Amino acid sequence: MLLDIQDLTKSFPGPEGPVPVLRGVTLALDRGESLALTGESGSGKSTLLHLVAGLDRADGGHILLDxxxxxxxxxxxxxxxxxxxxxxxxxxxxxxxxxxxxANIAFQARLGGAVDKSRLDRLTVALGLEAHTRKYPEQLSGGQQQRVAIARTLAASPRLILADEPTGNLDEKTADEVMDQFLALVAETGAALLMVTHSPRLAGKLGRNIHLSQGRVA
Known part of the structure; x- marks a missing residue:
């Protein structure tokens, strides 16, 4: 199992004491699997993603990666x-x-010492960015910028990809196009994907769905 989350808990300070956000979440994700995490605002979806990414610390439980x-x-x-x-x-x-x-596409791979020129070129072409490589982010549309962000992530060849509302800033048509490209490229890598989304339509494109409600798996 690539990702094994066991009884994860997290609270944040509130005016009347700690406010529980995650209340014992358990889930698992293997290599090559894709999982959509859905739920209402405040259900703990983004918090869970941040804990898995190591951007914040859990209060209790375990997150096993490899x-x-x-x-x-x-x-x-x-x-x-x-x-x-x-x-x-x-x-x-x-x-x-x-x-x-x-340079944005290559950035994460350079940080990890894993630059592969042929991989960078393949991602650039696959995401339709070959005519834009010398442009700067402010010169791109929202859809193009998200494609650059996706290419940057995939260029580093991660084993686990975390996506937090990755098309939330795009219109529906562009969101569908970008998501289809994203999922096809992730599938080619064999990486696991854990994605937070409010959209049942986009969640339906992934292999499995889990719904969070009040900090628990519903």
């Missing part, structure tokens, strides 16, 4: 996981404004 407990790692080792094994696609594209498209 058998290694992410919850027990220090900041340096969790950052190393994000450079090598975990790729993240956010709703906000998070491109670097001072870098052109080609």
């Amino acid at each position: 058998g290694e407990d992410v919850t027990g790692l220090d900041d340096r080792r969790r950052a190393a996981l994000r450079r090598t094994k975990i790729g993240i696609v956010f709703q906000q594209f998070n491109l670097i404004p001072s870098l052109d498209v080609a």
Whole structure:
């Protein structure tokens, strides 16, 4: 099992004490699988994703990635996981404004010391970005920027891809196009995909769906 989440809990401070957000979430995801995480706003979807990515710490439970407990790692080792094994696609594209498209795509792979020129070229072509490699993010449409963000994530060859409302800033037609390209490329890599979405339509494109309600798997 690539990802094994066991009895995960997380609370945040509130005016009257801790506010539970995750209340014992358990789920598993194997290599090559895709899983959509759905639920109402405030159900804990993004919090769960951030904990898996090592961007925040859980209060209790375990997150095992390739058998290694992410919850027990220090900041340096969790950052190393994000450079090598975990790729993240956010709703906000998070491109670097001072870098052109080609440099943005290569950025994550360079951080992880895993630059593969032929892979960069394949992703650029597959996502229809070959005519835009010398442009800067501000010169691109929203759909093009998200394609760059997807290419950047996949270029680093992560084993686990986390996506938080990756097409939430796009219109429905563009969202469907980008999502179909994204899923096809993820399938080619054999990586596992855990995606947060509010959209039942987009969730239906993934292999499995799990619904969170009030911090629990419904």
